[in-house]
Amino acid sequence: MTAAGMRFVDEFRDREKARGVAAQIAKLCEPGRHYGLMEICGGHTHTIYKHGIEDYLPEAVQLVHGPGCPVCVIPMGRVDDAIWIAEQEGVTMTSFGDLLRVPGSRGSFLDAKARGCDIRMVYSPLDSLRIARDNPDRQVVFMAIGFETTTPSTAMTVLRAAAEGLENFSVFCNHVTIIPALQAILASPDLHIDGFIGPGHVSTVIGCEPYRFIAEERGRPFVVAGFEPLDILQSIQMLLLQLHEGRSEVENQYTRVVPWEGNQKALQAIDEVMEPRPTFEWRGLGWIPDSAMRLRERYARFDAERIFQVPATRVADPPACQCGEVLRGMIKPWECRVFGTACTPETPIGTCMVSSEGACAAYYNFGRFSRQRVRQASSA
């Protein structure tokens, strides 16, 4: 790495600098007031626990983990449907590695693979396309998941399949959209959120404008943030400054990567290929209107849901699992009754323990929960 590059890295890791921002955050806190700030993105949750960001914050500032981990919010029914497709004659199911261990009611993709299903891990939907091209006698299905960060890739892949006239490639579309999920969270009566740390990568695609209603209509400041520890601390400072000054705006802390207007070409690709579903089930959040995408009618021949007439399984989450409460920020991961005992990253019951960006896995892996326990015990 160049000397200039090193300096830049150091600047974002500098503990002195972090303490300086933390001191400003403490100054902005009004006596007797508590601040609930939700970080939406699982990547931010990861940084917060990896770097112990909460250790820098005054007690009055509580970070609440949001639903922005796509693996964590996929309901069991969709996993069951995907496995059902994989079980059909002649089908090769392809999926991101993150999804292989996500439990459905009849086990995970890995379990289905052990039973003889042809399930392959891919890095990109374009890999699935290649597999389809190389195996004309197989029906190759791509299990598409993710927020707006991965949706454009699926859309571009469908466009490519259409241009090539491929007849054995389809998408089982589970793409979700962040704005309706935030609307659902804001409508939750028992949740106290004063401001949002906005997702970095999703905003690269959708830009900052779609969050305006949160600031202007719902009165919650919103700051799009980068993934470095200092990025997160600065975003918290920006949120508290807005609250202190009685402002409620959308601000972009992550201008290094996120353009205000997003990536228009990516949005156009999504709009060409997909449309919002009337409603979609989220693990822990329930059914949310317009919160997911499906393929448009004109791309129906690439839509696995239409080709295979999937059973549309409905499965209640396991009763012991409290992922829903974690995803809505109602409880801390370690307050779940199976956290770290029946549910661990090796044998996850809930999705929040599966993905490295899930709040439970982040707590578990970095041991931050011990401090939370102490804090809870002393305040009890």
Add this chain to the structure above:
Amino acid sequence: MCLGIPGEVVRLDAERPGMATVNVGGARREVNVMLVEEDRVGPGDWVLIHVGFALAKIDEEEARLTLSHLEEMGQAYRDELRAIAESRID
């Protein structure tokens, strides 16, 4: 899947418009650059890659910063790099 991984563009693929050879984590991979065409991405430029597609052009300093952040992630980053290594996009 959620990780945005920086890569340095080595060359644009003349035969396949919209594709580029990109240096990612020390290995040369094919990446789709159609979504950053308006940024006039060329050799020596850095892009942030999500599941085989460049989604944003970034400067070198940001790329270094992101790479050091990813390296600290440990297993999740290693898994992603392995997935990229096994990927054959064309």
